[in-house]
Amino acid sequence: MADSFAHLHVHTEFSMLDGAARVADLVKAVAADGQPAVAITDHGVLYGVVDFVKAATREGVNPIIGIEAYLTPGSRFDRLPRREDKRYHMTILAENEVGYKNLMQLASKAYLDGYYYKPRIDAELLAEHAEGLIGTSGCLGGHVPQLLGVDERTDDDQRGQERDFDGAVAAAAMYKDIFGAGNYFIELQDHGIPAQRKIMDDLLNIAKTVDIPLLAANDSHYTHAHEADAHDALLCIQTGSIKSDEDRFKFHSQEFYIKSASQMRNLFPQDRYPGACDNTLLIAERARVEIDFDQTLLPPFTVPDGHNEDSYLRQLVLEGAAKRYGALDREHAERIDYELEVISNMGFSSYFLIVWDLIAYAATQGIRTGPGRGSAAGSIVAYCLSITDLDPIKYGLIFERFLNPGRREMPDIDMDFDERYRSEMIRYTAEKYGSDHVAQIITFSTIKGKQAIRDAARVLDYSYSTGDQLAKAMPPAILGKDATIDQCLTKPDSNASANDRDHYNAAAGLRDLMKTLDGATEIIETARGLEGLRRQDSIHAAAVVISPEPLTNIVPIQRKGEGAEVVTQYEMHGVEELGLLKMDFLG
Structure with missing residues (x-):
């Protein structure tokens, strides 16, 4: 393993219209070369984390969760004219669960506080959430490289600035203090680009002066060398350009792929770049984040004094049954008892109470609701709670198609509301469970x-x-x-x-x-x-997530400007796999 390597600066398809590395292909390529770990560091977001962790785990590769953050040298609250709005790139990796939670905070607050063309963090926010994180000086667009006077267009028309070597040293020392000794690295890249080689000696000098370890990286944007042309075409889609336009934004090299360990070690030999490759393996050993995909995170439902969730649900069901059926015969009573027992044993009483409360609120507000759809119509509990309007006994509908004790899956009741008042229902949900506990769910369109x-x-x-x-x-x-x-x-x-x-x-x-x-x-x-590459993000037409604790403890969120909707950065399947309650508010 000593001659191996770990890629720690990697853009996937979730760096949309910039990254062309499909997650599954990426981890297969790493595994095929015997590399022990690989990171995901997409631009300003954590969109791909769930897919990445699951894919890497299947291939026996340690998934390292990270981000290439946008860092403003001023305040994240500043809104300067576009040409004065500087932002630098910084690679940040989670070392442990504390670091992963802090990474989610950074990714979320970059949108909630700092969104201005891009989601931005600042040094203050970074220092607040630095525990458990590993940072690097980044690519040519990083703060330290930019202060070394590189004249290279890096991102969204961000260009270099005048050389200030002392300023670069001071910036490196500041980030070392923020992350802590041994947690901040001078990142070295060599794609054959003159600007990189021009500052290489400066970076080595800074590392020695401030006593910061080196880290080799390849800033990968696609998996295989032969995908360089497709990636170039993707950049043209991003910028609305054609490939023959010499003045367009493009990468001035075809070396931004997942290179083999031997290629990286030949590029960064130990005698000239001491520790640069070995440190990737050191970080691969240190960075261990376990995400729990085997939990249920239902929000609690507040019940009247003298009740718990099970007893209150039973009371509501029996009251509803009296309205639906009058005096219960044996068949109906046994079906109700059976369903309530299954619901209680599976820990889903609060789920039914939450859905009941939403339907009841809609009724009090005169908001029309649908009669129920799908397998939920097989539940007499749902019928007695007026969640559905189909009698499962009368129509011979089967409860186990909806909720089966043999399958540990969250129930899924689709709720139909009058389209004119769907936003009112989301507003009520946010007020009842807390605005920081509720969000809509992201979705992605593909090419x-x-x-x-x-x-x-x-x-x-x-x-x-x-x-x-x-x-x-x-x-x-x-x-x-x-x-x-x-x-x-x-x-x-x-x-x-x-x-x-x-x-x-x-x-x-x-x-x-x-x-x-x-x-x-x-x-x-x-x-x-x-x-098949991701093209853009949008908001799922129906899905809403409700969390038992602030969402940013469990998933990163985003909001693209004041007044915009709060949306998770994980797709619907990722939200569900984390055990969160996903509900469909259909119009």
């Missing part, structure tokens, strides 16, 4: 095959009609599932699914065009590199 083809044609400067002709040759969706470009071009074998065969057969026109249409092959190959 689908047809859009990838059109995007590729544009960035390669082919005519609109060329891209449109190729995109329209993609086959129609089957049962709502679009064909991928690979399904269209790769002949299915005898074990392929019926959908794969149907998609391939329906794409004969696309394959013909690739033989006859000028530029078609180049466009399609570029599109294959773009297809």
Whole structure:
């Protein structure tokens, strides 16, 4: 293992329109090279953490959770004119559970307090949440490198500044004090870019002067070397440019991939860069964060004196049963007792009370609700609470399809509210459980095959009609599932699914065009590199999360400006896997 390496500065597809490393491919590449660990450090966000941790764990690789934060030299509350608004990059890694919680605080407050074009932190916030964190000086866009006078466009038109070596030393010393000795590293990168090599000796001198250890990194933005062109096309989509434009934002090297351990050690030999590669393994050993995916985090429901959640739920159900049925016969009474026992044993009484309370509030406010949908209609408890309006006994509906004692899964009752008052229901939920306990849930759009083809044609400067002709040759969706470009071009074998065969057969026109249409092959190959990557974030149409404690203790959140919605940085499946209560407020 002494000759191995760990990549600790890595951008995935969750650095949207900038990172092209698919999480699954990334961890497989690391595992194939025998590297013991890898980090995720996306731009200003923790979007991909749940997917990354699960994928890395499956491959036997230690997942290191991190971020490339945007750091303002002033206050995160400042809103300076755009050309005066400086921000630096800083790589920050969680060493332990305390560090992970602090990382979530930084990622959240960067949005809640510091969002101004980008989510920004400052030195004050960093010092407040530095425990359990490891920091580095970062890439050319970092505070220390920028003070060394690099003239390199780094991000969103942020450019270098005049050289101030003493200032760079002071900045490095400040961050060493913030993180603590042994927790701050001078990051070294070499992609063959002149600006990096120009400041290399300065960085080594600063490390020696301030007694800061070195750390080699490759600032990876894609997994494999051959993906450099697809990544370049992705940058063109981000900036609305074409690849032939010499003045556009681009990476001046094709070396930003997950290099092998031997490549990194050859790039940063021990005699010239003492400890730079070994320290990646040291951090890989230190950084151990365990995320609990086997818990249920239901918020408590306040019940009247003399009751607990189970007894209060039983009282409400029996009162509702009297209204629904009058005097209960044996069949109805036994069904109610059985369901309540299952609900209590599984710890879900508070869930039913929460849903009941929301439906009851809507009724008192004259807000129309739906009769219930899906498997929840199989619950007599839901029927007696007026959560649903279908009698499961009358219609022979099965409770176990909704809640099965053999499956440890959170119930999922979809609630339909009059669309005009959906925001009112979310407001009520936030008031009842605390505004810092409630948020809407993020979702991401991906670059689908047809859009990838059109995007590729544009960035390669082919005519609109060329891209449109190729995109329209993609086959129609089957049962709502679009064909991928690979399904269209790769002949299915005898074990392929019926959908794969149907998609391939329906794409004969696309394959013909690739033989006859000028530029078609180049466009399609570029599109294959773009297809499936995350394009942008948005808010899920229905999902709301309610937490038993402040959300930022469990998931990072974001808000893009004053008055905007508070949204989790983890997708719906991640929120559910963490054990949080996800509810669908449908319109």
